[in-house]
Amino acid sequence: MFKRIDHVEIIPSDIEVSITFYTEILGFKIKQREEVDASPIKEVVYLELDDSMLELLSVEEPKSSSKTEWQVGYRMLALEVKDIEDTIKYLEDKGIEISWGPVDLGSSKRAEIRDPDGLPIELRQW
Structure with a gap:
């Protein structure tokens, strides 16, 4: 369905x-x-x-969204990446700040960035 x-x-x-x-x-x-x-x-x-x-x-x-991090609703967009370290270097070279991580979670690695309006975007390497 x-x-x-x-x-x-x-x-x-x-x-x-x-x-x-x-x-x-x-x-x-x-x-x-x-x-x-x-x-x-x-x-x-x-x-x-x-x-x-x-x-x-x-x-x-457009109205600004709430900055309350743990509110009910959609939390973030997540993008799968090939290599978290290469992705972070690329983003930093473009002036994009890493807002959280990277963290090695064993079977995956994770970091976060923000879009121009501050919306969180997860970066995940499986």
């Missing part, structure tokens, strides 16, 4: 800054971008990374 997660939806404070971060830093590709007339939504952008997809929504007057 259910096949897979189709996409994760994010409302950024500045869609251009987020598009740049997700495409130029994390390697997503723009699949589709279109303006819409469905207030408060102004524009929809789909970004692909292999078989994963993000949907960025540009909305009128």
Whole structure:
């Protein structure tokens, strides 16, 4: 009945800054971008990374999200990486700060970064 997660939806404070971060830093590709007339939504952008997809929504007057770390709701996006140390070096070279880790968990390694709006992104090497 259910096949897979189709996409994760994010409302950024500045869609251009987020598009740049997700495409130029994390390697997503723009699949589709279109303006819409469905207030408060102004524009929809789909970004692909292999078989994963993000949907960025540009909305009128986006509100800041809560900074409470352990609130009910979605906690973070997680990206699988080939080599955590190489990924961390690459990100640091691009000016992206590692907000947590890396930690060796035995069968995997984990670290975290933040997107331009401070949304957490887990990096996981299996």
